[in-house]
Amino acid sequence: MSDCSSNSRPIDVDNILERLRGLSSAEDFFHTLGILYDGRVLNVARLHILKRMGQYLAEEDFEGLPDRVIAARARSTLERAYSDFESASPLSQRVFKVLKEHDPEKPAEKRGAFVSFEAALKPFAEQ
Template sequence: MSHCSTQRPIIDLTDILTRLKGLSAAEEFFVALGVSYDPKVLDVSRLHIMKRMGQYLAEEDFSGLTDLVIAARARATLERAYEDFATSSPLRHRVFKVLKDHDPNRPATPGRTFVPFDSILKPFGKE
């Protein structure tokens, strides 16, 4: 895990939402919010974790809150999103449309036919 210390690092709370919006790498979010992570988990699920964090943040109303409270909530959403994927696979949670659309436990949508790519590559008239 990154941040091996037993104490949480001190984070800069100044205008935290604006600072978070300016970040791009998943690791930057973990560092900015002082959240420990296992690089192996992040290497496998970084996009899923960040997408899930965004979903959790979208449920929050930050209007009128102090930077301290906003940072605490943002940190909690990142920790929650990370735990979702640290304990199970991205296929289980299916946060992206492409994974939701191809869920083997869900029947195909009527009127939508799946054509395997291999069948497109075959010459016309030959099987």
């Protein structure tokens, strides 16, 4: 367990975006970008952290930048995404569409007319 920004490790910056595309686990991202993390935070919010990192990366323009700048920005986006979930739950952050659509603070949307099971079977009972 550690603060990810103050205890980061040096990383290999060469072709970092291409290498990140090939990673498969949250731990791989943290290791590749040289960021230490609390396993308890990662176990609860790993997909949410990576999704948020992707959202932050999508806001960046890496065109023509040197590898060291790209790596620093990628590291920064992961640190920022991780920080979002250190003290907030995935439910409160609502990164994924399903969580955005299901807000317990908002009343459920009315969807069409309700037909009871009994009413649906009534035509068969009359035959």
